[in-house]
Amino acid sequence: MAYNENDEEKLNPKDRGLGRGLNALFGDEEEDVYPTYEEDQSLSNVSRKTVGVEQLFSNPDQPRRHFDETALKELAASIREHGLLQPILVRPDKTRADMFEIIAGERRWRASQKAQLHEVPVVIKELDDDATYQVALIENLQREDLTPIEEALGYQKMVDDFDHSHESIGDLLGKSRSHISNMIRLVALPDAVKTMVEVGDISAGHARALLGSKEPFDLALEVIEKNLTVRETEKLVASHEGRDIKHRQLKKKKGFSKKDADTLAIEKEVSDQIGMTVSIDMKDDHKGSMQISFKNLDQLDDVLQRLAQTPKNL
DSSP states (O other): OOOOGGGSOOOOGGGSTHHHHHHHHOOOTTOOOOOOGGGOGGGOSOEEEEEEGGGEEOOTTOSOOOOOHHHHHHHHHHHHHHOOOSOEEEEEOSSSTTOEEEEEOHHHHHHHHHTTOSEEEEEEOOOOHHHHHHHHHHHHHHTTOSOHHHHHHHHHHHHHHHOOOHHHHHHHHTOOHHHHHHHHGGGGSOHHHHHHHHTTSSOHHHHHHHTTOSOHHHHHHHHHHHTOOHHHHHHHHHHHTTOOHHHHHHHHHTTOOOOOHHHHHHHHHHHHHHTSEEEEEESSSSOEEEEEEOSSHHHHHHHHHHHHSOOTTO
């Protein structure tokens, strides 16, 4: 089933918190630059050197659990031809001298071994367990390497092991609190349904809709078989649980429809961005309307000026 992530929040964590430090360390996977990490205070007091690949070991708490073998082979071929252009971020092992735990860059390390490199460049940084996990999670989010389930489990670990609130995680990673909460809800899914999300058979939106069902696995199979949209999945779950669909549709016609979590999250995010109340009403899965409420003419003028500006990347 094709999965369009346009309805999922895509804020760039590089703009906030530790993300700025990671931006100084990592560009695109194949970008031919060497990082100028000294420019970022959050990654000060670091050193860089070349070490043997056998001196590195993976972080047991690495948020990313799946490494695509085909992609690793492609990266290995590039490294074999051009070398490893981006260093691996590591921290010294607490018990073994000259051994380093990978904080960010395990994929490059694995590919380097496939390319039969004996040594790799590293950036060494002293970080505690909390900061190490944050950096590892941010790096994967910036590269969009995590599946929705890996992302959800990553957030849950920050709550369980490091006592973060949903709001503080959002602040650290450049995400809204509602996005963090919505993703963490996926942890409650049965393992079989989580696997469907991880392999791309259903999207995170489908999975959240299935959370309201007593038999999410059976309904997930039906979603895949019928290639249902998220909205159709919500109706399927409601019907299966014996809810009155006709009553809900009648309420929608009268303007009293209950908005799903994704729509509410988008409303809040846009409202926070422009400082005005925003309401989004979906007619169906593909179209709808958005209303912006302003309190005075100054706010209206601000909206008009924003709309009149041409994006720099166009």
